[in-house]
Amino acid sequence: MFDTLSARLGQVFDKLRGRGALSEGDVDEALREVRVALLEADVALPVVKDFLAQVREHAVGQEVIRSVAPAQMVIKIVYDHLVSTLGSEAAGINLAAQPPVPVLMVGLQGSGKTTTTAKLALRLQNENKKKVMMASLDVHRPAAQEQLRVLGEQAGVVTLPVIAGQQPVDIAKRAMDAARLRGFDVVLLDTAGRLSIDEALMAEASLVRTAVRPSEVLLVADALTGQDAVTTAKAFHARLGVTGIVLTRVDGDSRGGAALSMRAVTGVPIKFLGAGEKLDALEPFYPDRIASRILGMGDIVSLVEKAKATIDEDDAKKMEAKLLAGSFDMDDYASQIKQMRKMGGLDGVMAMLPGVAKAKAQLAAANIDDKLLARQLAIIQSMTKEERRKVKILDASRRRRIAEGSGTSVPEVNKVLKQHRTMADMVKKIGKLGPKGLARHGLPGFPGTAGFGRN
Amino acid sequence: MTGSTTGSAPALGWLARLRTGLSKTAGALGGGIAGLLGGRKIDRATLQELEDQLVAADLGVRVAGRITKRLGDTRMGRELTPVELREALAEEIAGVLAPAERALDLTAAKPFVLLVVGVNGTGKTTTIGKLAARMRGEGRKVMIAAGDTFRAAAIEQLRVWGERAGAEVVADAPGADAAGLAFTALQKAREAKADVLLIDTAGRLQNKADLMAELAKIVRVLHKLDTTAPHAVLLVLDATTGQNARSQVEVFRGIAEVSGLVMAKLDGTARGGMLVAIAEEFGLPVYFIGVGEGVDDLQPFRATEFARSLVGLEP
Ligand SMILES: Nc1nc2c(ncn2[C@@H]2O[C@H](COP(=O)(O)OP(=O)(O)OP(=O)(O)O)[C@@H](O)[C@H]2O)c(=O)[nH]1
Ligand SMILES: Nc1nc2c(ncn2[C@@H]2O[C@H](COP(=O)(O)OP(=O)(O)OP(=O)(O)O)[C@@H](O)[C@H]2O)c(=O)[nH]1
Ligand SMILES: [Mg+2]
Ligand SMILES: [Mg+2]
Numbered sequence: 001m002f003d004t005l006s007a008r009l010g011q012v013f014d015k016l017r018g019r020g021a022l023s024e025g026d027v028d029e030a031l032r033e034v035r036v037a038l039l040e041a042d043v044a045l046p047v048v049k050d051f052l053a054q055v056r057e058h059a060v061g062q063e064v065i066r067s068v069a070p071a072q073m074v075i076k077i078v079y080d081h082l083v084s085t086l087g088s089e090a091a092g093i094n095l096a097a098q099p100p101v102p103v104l105m106v107g108l109q110g111s112g113k114t115t116t117t118a119k120l121a122l123r124l125q126n127e128n129k130k131k132v133m134m135a136s137l138d139v140h141r142p143a144a145q146e147q148l149r150v151l152g153e154q155a156g157v158v159t160l161p162v163i164a165g166q167q168p169v170d171i172a173k174r175a176m177d178a179a180r181l182r183g184f185d186v187v188l189l190d191t192a193g194r195l196s197i198d199e200a201l202m203a204e205a206s207l208v209r210t211a212v213r214p215s216e217v218l219l220v221a222d223a224l225t226g227q228d229a230v231t232t233a234k235a236f237h238a239r240l241g242v243t244g245i246v247l248t249r250v251d252g253d254s255r256g257g258a259a260l261s262m263r264a265v266t267g268v269p270i271k272f273l274g275a276g277e278k279l280d281a282l283e284p285f286y287p288d289r290i291a292s293r294i295l296g297m298g299d300i301v302s303l304v305e306k307a308k309a310t311i312d313e314d315d316a317k318k319m320e321a322k323l324l325a326g327s328f329d330m331d332d333y334a335s336q337i338k339q340m341r342k343m344g345g346l347d348g349v350m351a352m353l354p355g356v357a358k359a360k361a362q363l364a365a366a367n368i369d370d371k372l373l374a375r376q377l378a379i380i381q382s383m384t385k386e387e388r389r390k391v392k393i394l395d396a397s398r399r400r401r402i403a404e405g406s407g408t409s410v411p412e413v414n415k416v417l418k419q420h421r422t423m424a425d426m427v428k429k430i431g432k433l434g435p436k437g438l439a440r441h442g443l444p445g446f447p448g449t450a451g452f453g454r455n
Numbered sequence: 456m457t458g459s460t461t462g463s464a465p466a467l468g469w470l471a472r473l474r475t476g477l478s479k480t481a482g483a484l485g486g487g488i489a490g491l492l493g494g495r496k497i498d499r500a501t502l503q504e505l506e507d508q509l510v511a512a513d514l515g516v517r518v519a520g521r522i523t524k525r526l527g528d529t530r531m532g533r534e535l536t537p538v539e540l541r542e543a544l545a546e547e548i549a550g551v552l553a554p555a556e557r558a559l560d561l562t563a564a565k566p567f568v569l570l571v572v573g574v575n576g577t578g579k580t581t582t583i584g585k586l587a588a589r590m591r592g593e594g595r596k597v598m599i600a601a602g603d604t605f606r607a608a609a610i611e612q613l614r615v616w617g618e619r620a621g622a623e624v625v626a627d628a629p630g631a632d633a634a635g636l637a638f639t640a641l642q643k644a645r646e647a648k649a650d651v652l653l654i655d656t657a658g659r660l661q662n663k664a665d666l667m668a669e670l671a672k673i674v675r676v677l678h679k680l681d682t683t684a685p686h687a688v689l690l691v692l693d694a695t696t697g698q699n700a701r702s703q704v705e706v707f708r709g710i711a712e713v714s715g716l717v718m719a720k721l722d723g724t725a726r727g728g729m730l731v732a733i734a735e736e737f738g739l740p741v742y743f744i745g746v747g748e749g750v751d752d753l754q755p756f757r758a759t760e761f762a763r764s765l766v767g768l769e770p
Binding site for chain 1: 511608663748
C-alpha cells in the first residue's frame with residue numbers, strides 16, 4: 001500500500017530539471033514526499049515538522065554526487081539526519097550505583113512492561129552476570145503479579161514473594177530491603193499500566209520513584225503506537241524523569257515512527273527493542289535499522305554509501321571527458337558493468353535509478369539480470385583490444401570466435417553489440433548537451449536509464 | 456432478553472464516559488481548531504491546518520486529506536465560526552463512520568460463539584470480561600473459554616474476569632492446544648445450554664504466519680462442530696495504534712473472518728482516528744469502545760458522538 005519513499009522521490013526528480021546542486025525548489029518538493037512518508041510511518045506531526053525544517057537547512061545547496069540520482073541524495077540526507085536524531089550511542093543499562101540498583105519499568109497499559117522486565121532480568125543475569133530480583137508493583141491488573149512470577153520461573157530469575165493487599169510503595173521498599181539483605185545487584189520493579197492523564201496512578205508511580213530513587217526509569221512503549229507517542233512520552237518524562245525507552249513489538253510490521261517521536265520529544269535514548277514474546281527476544285537498539293524502517297526503503301542508503309566509495313573520482317573524470325567527446329567504446333561499456341556489479345548488482349543499482357519502476361519494467365521485459373551481466377562481461381573480455389576499441393570490425397567470424405571463447409552464443413554477442421550501440425548513441429546525445437546534460441544524467445549510470453530495454 | 460446487546464446502554468453513563476474519555480482527545484483537537492479561526496474564510500491555509508489536526512488524531516494523511524478536501528469543496532470561501540467549522544468537520548467524519556454503527560445481534564444461534572482476536576496487549580481479555588458482564592446483565596448465560604494457553608498467567612487473569620462477570624471459565628493447562636480447548640468449550644457450552652460462548656485467544660502480530668495459521672485452525676475446528684460457528688469474530692484494536700491498525704484489520708479479516716471491531720483504551724490521550732480510515736475501507740461494524748479498565752468501561756460505538764468528540768464538540 002505504501003509507495004516506497006525512493007519511488008516517490010524518483011517521480012519528483014524525474015519531473016525536475018537537472019542541476020549540479022539541490023535547489024530550494026528541488027528540496028521543498030522532495031520534502032513534501034518525505035513528510036508523507038514520515039507520517040505514514042507514524043512519526044508524530046510536530047516531530048515531523050521540526051525534523052523537516054532541520055533537513056531542509058541541510059539539504060539546500062548540497063552537491064549531487066554524480067553517480068547518484070538526486071532522489072537518492074535527498075534520501076541519504078534525510079536518513080543521516082534520522083540516524084543522528086535517533087541517537088547513535090549504544091546505551092546500555094546504567095548500573096553504576098550502590099547495589100542493589102533499582103530499575104523502574106513504566107508505561108501505558110499493555111505496552112509490554114511485564115514481559116520486558118523478565119527479558120531484561122534474564123539478560124542482566126546471563127550476560128552481565130548480575131544477581132537480579134524482580135518485583136511486581138502491579139496491584140491493579142488481574143493476575144499481574146502471578147504473571148511476573150511465572151515469567152521469573154521461566155527465566156530462572158528470583159521474584160519477590162507476593163503479600164496480598166500490599167501497596168506499590170511498600171512493595172518497592174520491601175523489594176529493596178530483601179535485595180539488600182540477600183546481596184542482589186539489581187532490582188527490576190514492574191508497575192501497572194497507566195494512562196499519562198491518570199493523575200492518581202501517575203502520583204503513585206512518582207511516590208515509588210521518590211521512595212527507591214531508581215538509577216533507571218524505563219518507558220516501555222509499543223512500536224505500533226501512532227501520533228499519541230509524543231503525548232505519552234512527554235507526560236511520562238515530565239512526571240517520572242524517564243532515563244531510557246524500550247520499544248516493544250518491533251517484530252511486527254509497523255514502520256516504527258514512534259521511535260523518532262519519543263526520542264525527539266524526550267531526548268532520552270532508546271535502549272532496547274523488544275522483538276518477540278519469548279524471553280530472549282530483547283535486542284540492543286540500532287538507529288540505522290530503525291531509520292531505514294521508518295523510511296521504508298530497505299538498503300538503498302547503504303547503496304548510496306557504496307556508490308560514493310566505489311566510484312573512483314578520477315575514473316569519473318575520465319569518463320566524463322569521454323562522454324563529453326561523445327565517444328564510448330566497449331571498454332567503457334565493460335567498466336560500467338563492472339561498476340554496477342561492485343555496487344551490489346542490478347537489483348541494488350535499480351533502486352538508485354530515477355524512474356525506478358519504469359526502468360525496472362523495461363529491464364524485466366528485456367530479460368536482464370545479474371547473471372546476464374556476468375555473461376556480457378565475459379563476452380567483452382573475449383574481444384581483442386582492437387575489437388574493443390573499434391566495434392565495427394566485428395564480422396561474423398570474429399563474433400563466432402568471441403561466442404566460443406566466452407562460452408556463449410552468437411546471438412548473445414550480437415545483443416551485447418546492439419546494447420553497446422544504443423548506449424553509445426545516448427552518449428553522443430549527452431555529449432551534445434554539454435556538462436549540464438551530464439550533470440542531469442550523472443554518469444549515464446547504466447543501460448537501464450535509457451534505451452537499454454528498447455531492443 | 457433483548458436481541459441486541461448494545462440496545463440497553465444507559466444513556467447517561469455513555470455520555471459521561473465518553474466525555475471523560477474522548478474529551479481529552481477532543482480538548483487537543485478542538486482547541487487546535489478553535490485556535491485556527493475567529494470566523495475567517497475557509498481558504499487553503501485553514502484547510503491545511505485542519506488536515507494537520509486530523510493527522511495528529513491518527514486519521515492518516517490520505518484520509519485526513521480527503522476529508523478536508525471534501526470540506527473545502529463544499530465550503531471554500533465561506534466564512535465559518537470555529538464551532539460551525541467543527542460541526543462541518545464532524546458531519547464529514549460521522550458520514551464515514553455511520554455505517555459502522557451496528558448492534559451485535561446475539562440471537563442468531565445458541566450458544567452464540569464469539570471469538571475474540573487481536574495483536575498482543577490490545578485489550579482482548581479485558582474486553583471479554585466486560586462483554587461477559589454486560590451480557591450477564593442482559594440476563595444471558597455466558598461461558599468463557601481461556602483460549603490463550605500461551606501467555607504467562609493469561610488463564611488466571613481470565614478467571615478473575617469470569618468471577619467479576621459471573622461467567623463460568625473453561626480452561627486447560629498452560630501450553631495446551633488452543634483449538635482443542637475451543638472445541639471442548641463449545642461442547643460444554645452446548646451441554647450447559649449457555650446463550651453465549653466467548654473465546655479468548657493469545658495475542659499475535661498479524662505478520663506471524665505460524666501464529667495466524669493457529670488462529671485459522673481454531674476457526675476451522677469450531678466450524679466442524681457447528682458449521683455456522685464462530686457466529687462473530689471480534690478484532691480488538693488499541694486506540695494508541697497508528698497506521699498499522701489498517702493492516703491488522705486486513706490480515707485478521709482475511710484469516711479469521713473478522714466480522715466486527717472493538718476499540719479499547721479510548722479513555723487515554725490517543726484519539727483512535729484510524730477507525731475512520733478503517734471504517735471507510737473495510738465497512739466492518741464497530742460494536743464497542745473500551746473506556747477504562749473497570750468492568751463497566753465498555754460502551755456501544757456511536758458514530759456521531761465519536762465524530763463530534765473527535766473534533767471537540769459535545770456528543
Ligand atoms: N510480539 C511481541 N509481543 C510482545 C512483546 N513484548 C510484549 N509482548 C506481548 O504483549 C502482551 C502484553 O505484554 P505485557 O508484558 O503483559 O504488557 P504490560 O505492559 O505488562 O501490560 P499491563 O501490565 O497490562 O499494562 C503480551 O501478550 C506479551 O506477550 C514484543 O516485543 N513482541
Ligand atoms: N485504560 C484502559 N486500559 C485498558 C482497556 N482495555 C484493556 N486495558 C488494559 O490493557 C492491558 C492489556 O489488556 P488485556 O486485556 O490483558 O489485553 P490482551 O489483548 O488480552 O493482551 P494479550 O492477551 O497479552 O495479548 C491491561 O492492563 C488492561 O487493563 C481500556 O479500554 N482502557
Ligand atoms: Mg504488566
Ligand atoms: Mg489476553
